[in-house]
Amino acid sequence: MASEPRAVLDTNVVVAAVLNPDGLPAAIVSAATALIFRLCLSDPILEEYGEVLTRGKFQFPQEIVASLLTDLEATSMKVKPTVQLSLTKDPADNKFLECAIAANASFLVTGNSRHFPLRCRNVQVITPRVFFALLVEQLSS
Numbered sequence: 001m002a003s004e005p006r007a008v009l010d011t012n013v014v015v016a017a018v019l020n021p022d023g024l025p026a027a028i029v030s031a032a033t034a035l036i037f038r039l040c041l042s043d044p045i046l047e048e049y050g051e052v053l054t055r056g057k058f059q060f061p062q063e064i065v066a067s068l069l070t071d072l073e074a075t076s077m078k079v080k081p082t083v084q085l086s087l088t089k090d091p092a093d094n095k096f097l098e099c100a101i102a103a104n105a106s107f108l109v110t111g112n113s114r115h116f117p118l119r120c121r122n123v124q125v126i127t128p129r130v131f132f133a134l135l136v137e138q139l140s141s
Helices: 011-019 024-033 043-053 062-075 091-102 128-140
Strands: 006-009 038-041 107-109 123-126
Touching: 006 011, 006 024, 006 091, 011 024, 011 043, 011 062, 024 038, 024 062, 024 128, 038 043, 038 062, 038 091, 043 062, 043 091, 091 107, 091 123, 107 128, 123 128
Parallel strands: 006 038, 006 107, 107 123
Antiparallel strands: none
């Protein structure tokens, strides 16, 4: 993996990070804000993060959500996708692949890999566990 790999995080990874601050998704989000890898975002993804994290069923404290979104946006590479895809089972998920392509990202990290093709152009769809292992490998080499 080249230095500063680029990745897009599916919303379920960000939600899992807030639900379990000691889990792998939280470690991945921390790695993003520490610039161990370059998180790639688009406005539609950032909007979805905000919408899902503020849902009443989670009852996340507003200041934690606001701080997280601010940190993610401040440390990410923002792109405006120009390609529209229709490859995912849920049409709303296409925005993650579109962002990854626009950012020339290598990875889309998701807990729902069955919702995506395994690969789209140069983007590999992988689980948080596989991505975390790649980050650890990169840091130790």
